[in-house]
Amino acid sequence: MQLLIGIDDVDSPYGMCTTYAGALIVEALSKIEDITFLDYPFLIRLNPNIPFKTRGNGAVAFHLEVPEYYYENLKEIITDIIKKALIKGKRKPEPVIVFSKRENAELRRFYEKALTSMVTLSYAERLVDKLGIEYYALESGKRGLIGALAAIGAVPLEEYTFELLMYRNPSKRGRRIINEKLVMDIDRRYRDYVFANFDFSSKRILAIPHGPDPVLIGIRSVNPLILNEIRVLLARGCKDLERWIIYKTNQGTGVHLKRVLKISAIKPYDSCTISGVISSDPLILKGGHVKVRVKDETGEIDCLFYRETGFLNKVARLLKPGDEVIMGGGVRPASSKHGLTLNVEILNVVKTVKVEKMYNPICPNCRHRMKSAGRKKGYKCPKCGFKTKKAEKEIVIKGRILEPGLYLPSPLAYRHLSKPRRLIGWKGTEIKYLVELWHFP
Ligand SMILES: [Zn+2]
Numbered sequence: 001m002q003l004l005i006g007i008d009d010v011d012s013p014y015g016m017c018t019t020y021a022g023a024l025i026v027e028a029l030s031k032i033e034d035i036t037f038l039d040y041p042f043l044i045r046l047n048p049n050i051p052f053k054t055r056g057n058g059a060v061a062f063h064l065e066v067p068e069y070y071y072e073n074l075k076e077i078i079t080d081i082i083k084k085a086l087i088k089g090k091r092k093p094e095p096v097i098v099f100s101k102r103e104n105a106e107l108r109r110f111y112e113k114a115l116t117s118m119v120t121l122s123y124a125e126r127l128v129d130k131l132g133i134e135y136y137a138l139e140s141g142k143r144g145l146i147g148a149l150a151a152i153g154a155v156p157l158e159e160y161t162f163e164l165l166m167y168r169n170p171s172k173r174g175r176r177i178i179n180e181k182l183v184m185d186i187d188r189r190y191r192d193y194v195f196a197n198f199d200f201s202s203k204r205i206l207a208i209p210h211g212p213d214p215v216l217i218g219i220r221s222v223n224p225l226i227l228n229e230i231r232v233l234l235a236r237g238c239k240d241l242e243r244w245i246i247y248k249t250n251q252g253t254g255v256h257l258k259r260v261l262k263i264s265a266i267k268p269y270d271s272c273t274i275s276g277v278i279s280s281d282p283l284i285l286k287g288g289h290v291k292v293r294v295k296d297e298t299g300e301i302d303c304l305f306y307r308e309t310g311f312l313n314k315v316a317r318l319l320k321p322g323d324e325v326i327m328g329g330g331v332r333p334a335s336s337k338h339g340l341t342l343n344v345e346i347l348n349v350v351k352t353v354k355v356e357k358m359y360n361p362i363c364p365n366c367r368h369r370m371k372s373a374g375r376k377k378g379y380k381c382p383k384c385g386f387k388t389k390k391a392e393k394e395i396v397i398k399g400r401i402l403e404p405g406l407y408l409p410s411p412l413a414y415r416h417l418s419k420p421r422r423l424i425g426w427k428g429t430e431i432k433y434l435v436e437l438w439h440f441p
Contacts, residue, residue: 008147094141111153179237254419268333310410
């Protein structure tokens with residue numbers, strides 16, 4: 001029988017992540033002859049605007065072919081691995097494992113909601129009851145149910161990329177020993193196939209995390225065969241490599257911003273795209289963030305370009321009232337200090353307005369620019385004294401620096417789901433099958 005398994009909230013700020021637990025499960029299951037992986041393991045990112053979730057959090061799913069008689073056994077194996085992987089600290093993980101025997105349109109909708117809005121635990125609980133999905137909460141809470149359920153709802157992904165994750169043992173601490181020059185060489189050599197490894201403006205390697213989790217390096221790519229080439233190169237330049245795995249993932253697909261909303265329909269914590277007209281001059285706030293208002297036929301909303309978005313923040317300063325824009329991002333709830341705000345992740349300038357500037361007319365005698373002689377009194381030349389009531393102001397159309405086009409943040413501000421420039425217009429990978437080598441051990 002086919003089986004979908006979803007896992008979430010194994011993460012701990014003290015050194016565990018759900019993807020590592022996923023790699024342990026792959027190692028165990030790949031040794032069992034009766035079990036077949038029907039696809040890569042899935043790493044599913046959900047709405048990045050939901051509070052309480054750590055930024056790096058991702059849920060994991062597996063799509064397996066399992067003999068009926070092995071099902072109970074399998075549940076035990078997986079539950080045991082997760083229990084052993086848990087690290088308990090101040091932030092208690094609330095891991096949940098779900099098992100479902102089929103894909104389901106309602107699960108699919110649940111994934112889409114969890115990707116773009118705030119879903120409640122009670123909604124998730126109602127859904128598992130209705131669909132008769134088995135789940136196990138391994139600790140006192142069920143926070144992981146939402147992610148685990150959404151992860152199996154995501155299978156099979158329509159649009160996807162891959163991530164090679166290389167790990168050290170979770171007990172290892174301290175600086176990761178990786179040849180950074182090698183990482184930069186790899187980025188240069190495979191630039192057409194990899195993304196979000198490096199931020200050139202800040203000269204930071206994004207592929208190497210700094211937290212206590214066991215990830216040594218994560219390389220994102222559109223092609224698992226290329227990831228295997230890269231892995232061989234990287235293995236020579238990093239210390240403490242314990243295991244590696246290639247996940248299929250919704251990262252880099254921009255799928256969280258696919259929903260287009262009218263401004264009046266926007267709710268706190270939504271991820272969405274709006275289409276409207278700039279209705280205020282950009283305001284530069286303390287800290288260098290830029291705020292601008294956008295309206296459509298249903299309402300108006302503040303849009304914020306954080307300084308950290310780098311290039312995008314610079315572009316936002318060039319917007320003018322009347323410019324037509326489409327922009328996507330995450331919605332911050334209103335507070336006593338600000339209204340409902342869209343934190344912009346992507347800006348499409350559809351059309352820029354012409355900016356006119358008016359000048360006093362030139363003196364016909366001496367070619368000097370005249371001055372106003374007072375309200376409704378015409379103009380007077382300050383040089384030769386010429387006066388006239390007939391001259392008209394000169395209107396000059398100023399060229400705009402900002403051109404219509406698509407503007408993205410600097411890579412440093414990318415979120416897991418953000419679509420990098422090189423993937424815009426990309427039609428998806430050619431490699432739709434499971435490559436021979438996709439995990440070790
Ligand atoms: Zn004059």
